[in-house]
Amino acid sequence: MLFETQVEVRANKILGAEIFLLTLHAPDIARAALPGQFVMLQASPSPEPLLRRPMSFCQIGPSGSPATGPETFRILYQVAGSGTRLMTRLVPGDTLSCLGPLGRGFPLLPGGHPRRVVLVAGGIGLAPFPFMAERLRGSGIAWTLLYGARSAGQIVGVDWFRQLGGDPVLVTEDGSVGEKGFVTAPLARMVEEDRDGIEVYACGPDPMLRAVARVCREGGVPCRLSLEAVMPCGFGVCLGCGVEANRPEGGYLRICTDGPVFAGEEIRF
Template sequence: MVQVDAKILENREIGSQRYKMALSAPQIGRQAKPGQFIHVRVSKSFPPLLRRPFSVHRVQGQKIEILYKVMGKGTEILSRKKGGEYLDILGPLGKGYQLPSATSKISDIILVAGGTGVASLLFLAESISVANPELSILVLIGAKNREELLSEGDFRRLGCGVEVATENGTKGYKGLVSELLEKCLPLSGDKPKLIVFACGPSEMLKMIGKISRKHRFPCQVSLEERLACGVGACLGCVVKAKGSTYTYKRVCKDGPVFDAGELIWE
């Protein structure tokens, strides 16, 4: 974990209100694991006061990438940054995805992305394909419409199978990506070999959590939450998790990736 002033290499609009930013941050790149995030101070003046968290989308040598959608004032300011400017970033933070070990019986991996949820899953797919090239990865990408689908080509270039779902049916399956997941599940006898990783809006993750319970396969979900400190100190970002009755876990430190089974969905 370091706090550095990182040089912006590129900040490119890749779709309507969606941007990809590349930063020179070798230390963070070396340490980052899929599912971890960086906490970005978008402006030295305020408001906005607090940092904004973004999953690491990709690491390439000295360079890290984030992928984001303009949601409010913070991301709006970020979208206007130009290559050559510097950005105060803190990271890598949080607990990322737990990759299947080489000795595990896992043979099938499904990644489920909703909207900008592709951000952390591309880094995951790259890491798995380097560590375990024999594993087959199926990626399900969901969006409202064809124009908002992200990263399809990047996943294909890695050799992943890709299926898409759009809510208005302009491309691929018409409906929610969680419904598409249920259709793509392997036959029941093969489920012990399956693991699912999901990132996207909380409603989507909740549904995928339900499906994982019903079909009994391991599932890790990456939660999105507004954060203050990002390092586990302020306890502002907690989610309810199972305990003797229940307990609270910090999205920024105990997550953002959780086993779907340990969370209490409300």
């Protein structure tokens, strides 16, 4: 079920270097959401900027009560342009138009009976994983988070994963926290150690996703990649967010409706 509705801002907190957590009251959308899906959210109550922003579900709830189900959802965003800059000015009580849930998310159950799902996050690509980890835990599936960022200031939300019983592996490019380097280094070690027991879900910048896809392909490990793109409509009509399809007849897949989560072998990028 898809909802076009007005949502109300409940909180807008800074968590790290230009990284914010926005809590929105929208029961219909919160109850229908799946991990890896997203909403198209108006960035400001004013008519500018023109286009809505695609934002993935970071957390759902908490529930008012088991009977009513969740009423809110959260979005993790980083200031990247004029739209996200305006979003930092949102205050409780503001209302925004919102469309969702949209897109094809991560599989709720990994295929081929792997023992563990490895969540690989790069920077703000952490966004869908608190929700994903919670669902995996609810299904009794083991998971590990590999979380890379430029520097310690961009590492946020580690406690969410600890509260879910996880012990995130942190990697920073400058070594200010965790291992120094890129997130693909610990990933390659995990693939080496347990190639038959894992499946990878990744979200982050394109260069990271390409590197993750390569490590997984070479190790024979299935992977799912969540892509980000400039996305004017979010529901498949503007054809603005194409990614090249990995199939003999070529052509493009729409990131908004065919994705944003793709199996590694579905796309060429």
